[in-house]
Amino acid sequence: MQTSNDLKTLLSRIDRRGYPAYKDTRGTYQFPGYVLSIDHVQGDPFAAPSKLSIHVDGRQAGFPQNLYRLSCQRIALQDELTRRFGHLAAQASFQAKGSGHSGLISISRCGQEVLERTACRLDPNTGKLVLRLEVGFPANGRTINARELEKILFDLLPRCVEQSLFYRNLNQARLQAVADLAEDQQYIRDMLPQMGLCAFVADGSVLPRASGVSSLPMKNAVPFHSPQELSVTLDLPHRGKITGMGIRRGVTLIVGGGYHGKSTLLKALELGVYNHIAGDGREYVITNESAVKIRSEDGRSIRRTDISMFINDLPNGKDTASFTTEDASGSTSQAANVVEALEAGTSLLLIDEDTSATNFMVRDELMQRVIHRDMEPITPFIDRVRELYEAHGISTILVAGSSGAYFHVADTILQMDRYVPRDITALAKQEASAFPVSAAPLSPAPLPSFDRRPAPSPEFRGDRIKLKSLGRDGVSINRETIDLRYVEQLRDGEQSAALGYAMVYAQQHLMDGRHTLRQIVAELETLLDEKGLESLCGGRSGVSFLARPRAQELFACFNRYQGLQL
Known part of the structure; x- marks a missing residue:
């Protein structure tokens, strides 16, 4: 390993040479408190920036093990350090001048979800920290400007590292809060199956977003509050008692007028498979981690998927037990999406009628009288939704605004009224009794074998x-x-x-x-x-x-x- 002084000498030697001479900088260099590794050098100042990594020994980084004892805590800590470094890097970026990407200092841009990333990795055994970033090596035209790179590597970057990767220099109370939140979120996730739930939405959660293109919480939004009938209380390891709506396993229907919050609630549940940062408003919206959002997907490719539990006896004689197409219809794509979700091990399907194929979801009584079942190759989802739960343990949460057909098969019916949820199960069931189901029940359909064995392409x-x-x-x-x-x-x-x-x-x-x-x-x-x-x-x-x-x-x-x- 070379020293930082070796790097300074090298930069002085290649200054004002052609840009390819930057390739000589590849290698590792010992700086005070950390090792700088130049892993990949860009070919010219207009190409993708160079890739660097910072390596900090566990004893130097100094993060106590209680902050990353659990996997969820480690990922949350890595996320927090990435955000901290990213904030500092944005301030330092382009302070060094030049052509193309000269002076750029960048790292992953984190959203509202807490994701495991290559940008920052903390070894759970040693506490060693590795942070990866990109730097635009400066040039004038295509001539090396080593003095500006020296400014980045010996001034700007060390300041970012010192203020973001050493425990002694960070807000330690904030880091503890990050770790505690992650543990509380994982506790809820672990408790869902024990409580017979597939999702939990805490009272006080802010579900609406600032706009259709923003994932930030809406200001002055109506906070979520559980209906009394569905209210549950959990005792979290750090926050203590928390109350909210527990969505039970089975078939849950979300109804209500337009713009009253049906799809907003479903979207929050859809993203509840991830943990969220503090202040997002959905920190305590937790969904079964295997949940899959299902929709129609016209034109998608399908490869040898058994969709026969939903589609059979096509007029062209095409085999639906091993269905293949390069251009799926709305119904065949949604059928494939359901079956593929089952193959992926989901125990919860999330569906919004707005993005579904109508003929896949339901056939009303009048249509069934005119077009008899034996003339229709599609078995609608409504005819399988209870079977999926009762025979295979797969729950469904469904948003519906235009059809009451699912009242008959739902276990729980929620009405969203100006973003306030109400349990209207009893009322809806009573009203549905005036519209009895006339179709005879279907024979159960076994799940596909899921024995597809891909060969290399x-x-x-x-x-x-x-x-x-x-x-x-x-x-x-x-x-x-x-x-x-x-x-x-x-x-x-x-x-x-x-x-x-x-x-x-x-x-x-x-x-x-x-x-x-x-x-x-x-x-x-x-x-x-x-x-x-x-x-x-x-x-x-x-x-x-x-x-x-x-x-x-x-x-x-x-x-x-x-x-x-x-």
Whole structure:
């Protein structure tokens, strides 16, 4: 390992040379209190910035183990340190001048959710801290400006490191509050199945967002308050007693007039699979971590998926027990999304009628009289929703505003009235009794075998694979786009990037035609648990900014790849 003085000497030597001479700076350098590693150097000042990492020994960092004793606490602490460094880096960025990206200092931009990221990783055994960042190496035109890089590496960056990565210099009460909140959130998540619940929304939560394009809480919003019939109280390890609405397992229907908060509540539940930062308003909105948002997805690719429990006897004779299409309809895409969610191990489906295929969700009595069941290949979701719960333990939370058909099959019916929830189960059931169901019950349908065994695709041979994140919209691999726009529980473009790397890793190491998709995802989860997101990057130069997706999103990505060999 070289010293920081060695780096200064090198920078002086290459000053005013051609930009490629910056490549000589690659390596590790001992600075006071930490090690600076220059992992990848950009090819020119207009290319993607250089990748650097900061390594702080556990004794130097000094974070007490009680702050990261639990995995959820460690992730929350990493998130807090990333936010702190990002705030300081934004102030220091572009203080060094030059062309292109010269002077840029950047790190992952964290949203309202707390995600595990490659940007910051704390070793749970040693307390060692690794922080990854990007720096635009300064140039005048395409000539090295080493004096400006020296300003970054020996002045601006050390100040950011000193004020964000050493426990002695941080607000220790704030760090303890971050760890305590994470433990309380995990406690609620662990208690849900024990209490027969699939979700919890604390009284006082702020569910509406500032706008349709903002994830910040709305000012002066109506705070959430549970109906008495659904109110439950938990005794959290740190906050103590907390009261809120417990959504019981089974079939829950959310109804109400337009703009009264139905979809707002569902959106909060949808994102309740993640922990949220303090001040978000949804810190104590906790949903079963396997929950999957289901919607129609016209035009998506489907590969050998058994949708026969919902769609059968197509007029063209197409096999729905092993259904394949490059251009799915609304109903076939939603049927596939449900079945794939079951394959991914969900125990809770979240559905909004606004984004659903009407013919997949329900067929009214008049339509059934005109078009008999034996002439309709679609078995609507309403005919399977109770079976999914009673036979397979899969609950559903459904938003409906235009049809009362689900009153008959729901266990709990909530009305949102100006953002205030009311339990109207008894009233709705009484009214529904005046509209008896005339259709005969269906025979139960067994769940698919989930025995799909993907083989490696030829496109993934060799090391020269081009991978590009398209933000939350998807990922491009060798110019093949995997469309993730409608995988609504993805919250960050870095999760999409991680899905791309996971696809490449799975194709090269796990997909062999013998392992099922379930086994492949399970092996990926074990890899991420034991070795972290960095393990997906293989031998690539520098670790990319990645955020961990759930297993459910891994399934969603694999299922939307048109080249999946099944």
